[in-house]
Amino acid sequence: MKRTIAILLSLLLLVASVTALVACNPDNEQFYWGEGKEVAASDKTEIVYLGDSIAEGILGASPLSLRHEYAYANVIGRRNDFTYYNHSVSGHLTDDMLALISNEEGYDGARGLISHIKTADVLHISILGNDVLQDRPDVVLTDNPYGEYVSMHQVVCDAMIRNNYDGLNIALYGDAAGAGRGGSYGYVIQIIDRLIELNPDAVIIFQKIYNPIANVDTPLVKANTRATLDAARVEVTLDSLHELGNNLIGRMNALLQKAVDEFNAAKTAEDKWTLTTVDGLAAFNKIYDEKGADAAWDLIYPDGIHPSDEGHAVLADLTQAKLEELGLVNSAEALLRYKMMRVNFLFDEFEGKLDNKWEAVAKVMSAASCAEVTDIFFRATEGVTPDYSIDHSAPVQSDTVVETQFRIDTVNTSVWGMPGSTIGGLLDLEKSGIFLRSDGTMSLRLILNETASSAINGMLGELLTGGTVDLSSFEETYLEPIAPGVSLDDINALLDTAYDCLGLKLIGYDPANPDPGIAALIEGLENGRLPESLSIPAGFGVELNYNYTMKKVQSANGTVYDAVYLTPYDGDTQPFIVMTMGSKTYDMNPNVAPDDPSADLYKTDGPKTARTLTFMVDFIKLQFSAIENVDGLFVDPFA
Helix, strand or coil: CHHHHHHHHHHHHHHHHHHHHHCCCCCCCCCCCCCCECCCCCCCCEEEEEECHHHHCCCCCCCHHHHHHHCHHHHHHHHCCCEEEECCCCCCCHHHHHHHHCCCCCCCHHHCHHHHHHHCCEEEEECCCHHHHCCEEEEECCCCCCCCEECHHHHHHHHHHHCCCHHHHHHHHCCCCCCCCCHHHHHHHHHHHHHHHHCCCCEEEEECCCCCCCCCCCCCCCHHHHHHHHHCCCCCCHHHHHHHHHHHHHHHHHHHHHHHHHHHHHCCCCCCCEEEEECHHHHHHHHHHHHCHHHHHCCECCCCCCECHHHHHHHHHHHHHHHHHCCCCCHHHHHHHHHHHHHHHHHHCCCCCCCCHHHHHHHHHHCCCHHHHHHHHHHHCCCCCCCCCCCCCCCCCCCCCCEEEEEECCCCCEECCEEHHHHHCCECCCCCEEEEECCCEEEEEEEECHHHHHHHHHHHHCCCCCCECCCHHHHHHHHHHHCCCCCCCCHHHHHHHHHHHHCEEEECCCCCCCCHHHHHHHHHHHHCECCCCCCCCCCCEEEEEEECEEEEEECCCCCEEEEEECCCCCCCCCCCCEEEEEEEEEEECCCCCCCCCCHHHHEEEEEEEEEEEEEEEHHHCEEEEEEECCCCCCCCCCC
């Protein structure tokens, strides 16, 4: 049962990810049906972002649909007129990043991660935080009073009660003394080695970790940890917690600096790479020390970990200073572009919302640095929600539109290690899939089959007893920042916003005449009380409606791919989802494994050539594959 629930949540997360992140990237380009238009090589400076969620910018940007205005990867890229690609992955540890960049070129098709690393002028990396922030059952401890493995609880208690860092050192260096070359340090060394192997001329910038503790109620120190500290008579104050953050993060940043220093010490005259750091800890602490904890807390997202919109801007300014120091950018031009970015933002998304707009514009235009522009902009817009209700839904389709369905390839699709065959057992494969239309509109549909609906109702029904459910923390920490103004108190209004802004809607749910089972679930969510039973109707599902652009992209090794972009923000980057269109010839139903005992029953009446679509979403470990629904290809002898 848990496995089924996890699969459903994975599918919903996939759709939500596609929806929100595609919607971050409005574009005015025309759409192309067929093989795609040629894309000329750019002579612009290219920067590639690697690492974790800090760089990915999903949790942090608020509203999420304005990620292109706020995330530091986009801010740096746009104001310097760079070509920029963000290949960071939420949740990644150092070993995950090493595994990602150890792939062979072309493994992800048109997305081109390895190719982009090879061609980049600058590689910008945010990594290491999750190596300690996440529980680490793989890092076993012996005779530790606060845990059998490394965790935030154990690390905090050891530091504040015993002034002991053995567990932290084992995670970071592979030994309690902190003198080893294993653990995170070993992975960072291998990461640098691999990046230099792929791109021996690159400028590589490691962004050191900032201290997010600027509030005594920081979620990094949970209730059980506070109870343990209280029992040990350790006073918990903002000062003590902030100092704890400086202590632990300082040790982690020392690891990054040690690795960088090791490579620079061994660098020869023949080596063309540059390896350096920018100090996020110093940047955030400067604001904490000079302006106080409240100003520093403004740099942090409501989850208490990720940088807020302003925090992203501070990190962008930090890297900007490094790029200027290295002579990689035109400072005056970057400053002018940044001014115009913020002024345009004030006129567009903040139109009619600011009494001091013209004063803010005048101050922005007279600012002497990017950091000054940042401070002026965020002081002027403090507490004001920008307009993010731009209609991103698909345009009205023409009467003569040609629609092509790509059915889910259950043999080659997986999510979080769950095989496509399991996913296929939940979905109506004839109605689900990707639908591309010749007018540049598309839909992604995931619709439950009748068997799955019945099974889910039965299994989940056993869990529902009419009890209460408190979603206030989720609402405050994630829902409200992601989509300000929406609320679980009015699910129908939330769904209206999802469709109007993102083109996302529920299939099989009509607010004017709702299915009783779905209506009961929605009422329960609004009132904080679970229904007595669950009744999901057959044919229930989700649909994303959006636009797409087809392009040809060429990798560093010369391979040309047909890419399907879900509307990129501009020609200097690529969207979160990049699909690769290919072609393959089949002689049997592709959703039947060749070694299936009944495979012969699914033979086609001759070779069938069909186009394919593939893409990846790394943070949910999704490998998605779909195959054009060609007549006679999906043979079903039992239909």
